[in-house]
Amino acid sequence: MYLKHLLRVMLFWLFAMNTTFADAIFDPDTNTIILSHVLAGDGSSQTESIYATNVRITFDEVISAGISWPPLIHPLPWPAEIDFFDTRNQELTISYITTPDRSIERKDVVIKIDSVLGFDYSESIAAGVSDFKFRYVLDESLPVEWRNDFEQIMANLQRDIPIFAKPGWYSMPVFAWKSDAEAPLPFISGACICGGGEGGSYDWMSLEISAWEIENSDIHRYSVVPHEYFHVYQISHADLSGLKWLMEGPAATLESIYVQEHYGVDYFSQAQAPLLSGLVRESPSLYESFSASGEADDNYSGSVFLTLILAEELQNQGFSEAEAYRKIMKDFFLGRTKFK
Numbered sequence: 001m002y003l004k005h006l007l008r009v010m011l012f013w014l015f016a017m018n019t020t021f022a023d024a025i026f027d028p029d030t031n032t033i034i035l036s037h038v039l040a041g042d043g044s045s046q047t048e049s050i051y052a053t054n055v056r057i058t059f060d061e062v063i064s065a066g067i068s069w070p071p072l073i074h075p076l077p078w079p080a081e082i083d084f085f086d087t088r089n090q091e092l093t094i095s096y097i098t099t100p101d102r103s104i105e106r107k108d109v110v111i112k113i114d115s116v117l118g119f120d121y122s123e124s125i126a127a128g129v130s131d132f133k134f135r136y137v138l139d140e141s142l143p144v145e146w147r148n149d150f151e152q153i154m155a156n157l158q159r160d161i162p163i164f165a166k167p168g169w170y171s172m173p174v175f176a177w178k179s180d181a182e183a184p185l186p187f188i189s190g191a192c193i194c195g196g197g198e199g200g201s202y203d204w205m206s207l208e209i210s211a212w213e214i215e216n217s218d219i220h221r222y223s224v225v226p227h228e229y230f231h232v233y234q235i236s237h238a239d240l241s242g243l244k245w246l247m248e249g250p251a252a253t254l255e256s257i258y259v260q261e262h263y264g265v266d267y268f269s270q271a272q273a274p275l276l277s278g279l280v281r282e283s284p285s286l287y288e289s290f291s292a293s294g295e296a297d298d299n300y301s302g303s304v305f306l307t308l309i310l311a312e313e314l315q316n317q318g319f320s321e322a323e324a325y326r327k328i329m330k331d332f333f334l335g336r337t338k339f340k
């Protein structure tokens with residue numbers, strides 16, 4: 001019993017130290033910085049990116065000192081941050097940096113690198129390959145089968161719908177856990193792309209997987225992954241979070257197409273169509289807003305309906321089915337890219 005307890009304490013410290021020292025560390029004595037994870041790219045998706053770990057650098061110019069950041073946002077199991085080196089202007093954005101004694105903790109520090117002293121590992125990510133970094137925190141409460149499928153789904157999505165890193169938008173943690181277990185952090189709940197934090201915000205993907213869905217093998221336990229992933233794709237080009245059906249319609253449509261293709265489940269007919277409200281025909285403009293559509297858009301049935309109708313209208317204008325969906329799901333968002 002005692003040994004078990006001791007072991008647990010030791011494991012806790014090992015884990016805590018790992019996490020504590022996995023963010024960027026500035027050592028004032030040697031004036032060096034160790035970056036645990038760095039992504040280097042030009043944000044264009046047209047050239048290769050480089051991902052490296054434990055990169056040791058010196059710096060000569062602080063372009064922005066960022067903001068002072070209390071340790072509150074980074075309790076376990078928040079995963080270590082990734083930093084971004086913009087190869088166009090040669091500026092390094094350090095998402096979160098501390099000193100070994102934690103007397104300094106800052107967020108979004110921008111510096112010019114003087115020299116690279118070394119690194120442990122690096123890989124090249126070819127042009128056109130998804131380089132936006134998701135950092136998984138998959139809780140043990142989830143069955144191994146779910147965790148394996150999750151990783152496969154994410155790999156498929158990143159291959160088919162690449163998301164490209166750019167300054168200010170290059171990484172996001174993903175928290176997944178079973179709903180009857182404790183949430184990984186008190187401010188994380190539900191299934192969403194959420195954000196928050198006092199004094200400056202972080203974004204994350206929250207996947208609270210319903211225990212009922214797992215126990216009853218309900219396909220939504222998996223379909224929620226492409227749904228939330230697609231929101232990250234959308235936001236990476238245009239944040240239309242106020243415009244409900246244009247965000248939720250394509251995400252919920254993609255969700256159905258994904259499980260049709262990979263699990264042979266017709267989620268459109270099973271879980272979306274039966275909930276459709278007549279209100280979508282009477283007052284479609286209600287679906288522009290989350291609050292106005294409310295319960296009349298249960299499981300986004302109305303938003304999906306409008307998306308399918310739009311695809312139908314485009315086909316009536318002579319576009320093929322594939323072209324129509326490409327316009328709605330891809331071209332529309334690409335045309336609104338906010339980061340240039």
Ligand SMILES: [Zn+2]
Nearest residue numbers: 227231248251
């Ligand atoms: Zn959604």
